[in-house]
Structures are given as structure tokens and as C-alpha cells.
Amino acid sequence: INDYYTIAAENNPELKAKYKEFEAAMQKIPQVSSLPDPNLSLGYFISPVETRLGPQNMRFSLTQMFPWFGTLKAQKNATTLLAESKYQAFLNTKNQLFYQVATVYYPLYELVKLKNIEQDNIKILESYKNIANSKFENGKGNLVDVLRVDIMIKDAETNLEILNKKEPALTSWLNSILNRKYDEKIVVAQEMEVLELPFQYRKDSIATNPLLQELELKKQASEAAIEVARKQGLPKLGLGLDYVVVGKGMNNFPDSGKDVIMPMVTFSLPIFRKKYTAAANEAKLMQESYSFQREAIENKLNGTYYKLSFELERERDLLKLYEGQVTTLSKSLNLLFSYYSNANKDFEEVLRMQQELLKYQKLQLSSISTFYLKLAELNYLTAKQF
Numbered sequence: 313i314n315d316y317y318t319i320a321a322e323n324n325p326e327l328k329a330k331y332k333e334f335e336a337a338m339q340k341i342p343q344v345s346s347l348p349d350p351n352l353s354l355g356y357f358i359s360p361v362e363t364r365l366g367p368q369n370m371r372f373s374l375t376q377m378f379p380w381f382g383t384l385k386a387q388k389n390a391t392t393l394l395a396e397s398k399y400q401a402f403l404n405t406k407n408q409l410f411y412q413v414a415t416v417y418y419p420l421y422e423l424v425k426l427k428n429i430e431q432d433n434i435k436i437l438e439s440y441k442n443i444a445n446s447k448f449e450n451g452k453g454n455l456v457d458v459l460r461v462d463i464m465i466k467d468a469e470t471n472l473e474i475l476n477k478k479e480p481a482l483t484s485w486l487n488s489i490l491n492r493k494y495d496e497k498i499v500v501a502q503e504m505e506v507l508e509l510p511f512q513y514r515k516d517s518i519a520t521n522p523l524l525q526e527l528e529l530k531k532q533a534s535e536a537a538i539e540v541a542r543k544q545g546l547p548k549l550g551l552g553l554d555y556v557v558v559g560k561g562m563n564n565f566p567d568s569g570k571d572v573i574m575p576m577v578t579f580s581l582p583i584f585r586k587k588y589t590a591a592a593n594e595a596k597l598m599q600e601s602y603s604f605q606r607e608a609i610e611n612k613l614n615g616t617y618y619k620l621s622f623e624l625e626r627e628r629d630l631l632k633l634y635e636g637q638v639t640t641l642s643k644s645l646n647l648l649f650s651y652y653s654n655a656n657k658d659f660e661e662v663l664r665m666q667q668e669l670l671k672y673q674k675l676q677l678s679s680i681s682t683f684y685l686k687l688a689e690l691n692y693l694t695a696k697q698f
Contacts, residue, residue, distance in 0.1 A: 313417050313501070316490060317410050323491035327409055330402040337395035345388035350376040360559065366569045367559040375552035375578065383543035390540050393533035400526035407522065407692050409489070414688035416486040421500040422681035423479055429673050430472040436666065437465045440649075444659060457659045464663060506631055506683050509624065517694035518613050524606055531602040537595035545588035550578030613693050620690045627683040634676035641669040 360367035556572035
């Protein structure tokens, strides 16, 4: 399954879209941490203004505004934290994708194994039918035994046919997640054994879940946004230069016709305070909202963790039971069938025990599949990197 995790991570379009969102968010950082563009203005006097040194013909003005000290840094911090939260959203989507792969892969594994079980069951039943038919022809058995096993064979063949029809649906589903052709072959594991997990397996790793990390970063970004709102409410400083083109005057003064250069300083007056106060309040309220969201999700993750831990333990216990039942039934069935072959009795009990064995074999397989599905969900909760 790890191979399919890799293929999904490389091919899945939803995951690619999330990463592009993160990359786009990173592009906002230079946007908010750069100075505003300078202003250049040009004025032409249609009627030149006469001065003692000559007529003013044209004026150039260049102004550069500077936000209050630390404003750009605060904006950069807030935007960087939001971009990092986008990356955590990407990681969460990747973990969800891996869990989605698991929810299809393990049922597909179960289906393939069920097909093998049904095929083996049909072979066994056919051997029973041959023996029952032979006994009937020799006058040592009865037709009811032959008909009874024939009914069971038809049931098994129908189950196998249904499984064969279901397999392409699961294969297509998994291939769609992997962004491959729907009919591309899926190879499942030959055998899977249930693992023994330590007490409170990966419990501490819940804190690294990207959902929690994302909300924590958004909370920090809101805290930085409060500082941004405060900084933006302070005056902005502008430095500029005016250059006036002066023509030759009629009088012969020493500086006649000399151009004028005038440095300028500008201050913005942030006297309309409501918008700055509202921006700070908005950031503070969002910070509180993210705190509550984080607490709620953390509670949900912890609660789900203990639920899954119990379910994993339950599946391990059930699997031990099923393994014991399969072993006992197999031995009992062999003895019973030998007794039937020799004494021509209890054929109905042979068939009943064969069905009982089949039931526990299927339960055993289902328990393995369920165990790994629950483990995949637990790995999602604890943000395991595959």
C-alpha cells in the first residue's frame, strides 16, 4: 500500500491544487513587505508663472511614502504565518488522501481473499458431491445428500460471481484516487498479519496533526494582524522632491533662469480611527475563534483516538477467536468427513460444519481488513508520515 500512497501523492489533482494554494500564499509575502510605489507627477504651466528670476514653465514632483517603523515587518509576519497555515492544510489533505487510499485498498484486499476462499469452498463442495454421488450410485447413499451439496455449490458460485463483478468497481475507484486509467491493474498484498501495538500507540503525535497546526498558525497570524492594525493607524512619512523648470527672465539678475529644487516632507494624518479599531477587533475576534476551533478539534481527535484504540483491541481479540475457531473446525471437519466416508453417516453435519468453517474464515478476513482500516484512521489522527 505504501507504493500507492506514493503514486497518490504524486498524481492526485486535489493534492496538487492544495500545494498550489500554498505556493500562491507564499507569493503574498513580498507583496505586503515591500514599499509602496513612488509617485511621479508632471505639471506644465499653460500660462507661465512670472517670477523675479523668470517664468516657471514646468514642474516635476517625486514622492515616496514610508509606513511607520515596523509596519512592513508586521505585515510580513502575519502573511508568512498564513502561508504556513496553507502548508499545514496541504499536509492534512495529503493525510486524508492516504486514508482515502486505505479505505479502498483494504476492502479490495478482502475481496481478493474472499474470492480465493469461495473458489476453495467450491472445490471442496465439488469433491463432497462426487463422493455423495458415488455413494448414491453404489446404493450406499441417498439423493438428498447430492441435492443438498449441489445447492451449496450454486450459492458459492453466485457469491463468487458477485465478487467478480464488484472487483472492477473497487479497482476503478482506487485508480480514480491515484489519477490513473480506471482499468489499470491493482496489486494487493499476499498476506497481512495483525500487528501488536504498544499501549497508547502514537498518542502524543496527535499534537502534530496538521489540522491543529493550521489553526495554531492562523491564531498566531491573527495576533500579528492586531499589530499590523496598530501600525497602520500611525502616521505615514513621505519624502519628496519638486523640480521647477524656470525660463530666462527679462531682468539680468545673477540667478535669472535658474531651475528650482525643493525637498518636501509629507505626513499622513490617520484621524479617522474607526477602521483601524475595527481591524484590530476583527483580528482579536478571529484569534479567539481559532482558539475555540483548535480546542474543539483537539477534543474530537482525542475522543476518536480512544474509540479507535478500543476498536483495534477488539479486532485483535476477535481475530484470536476466529483463528482458534478455524483451526478447531478444520480438524473437526476432517474427522467428520472421514467418518462419513467410512460409515456413510452425518453428511448433513459435514456440510453444516463446512459452512461454519467458511463463515469463520470470512470473519477472520473481515477482521484483518477492519483492523487495518482502523489503523489507517488512527495514523491519520496522529499525522503519521508514510
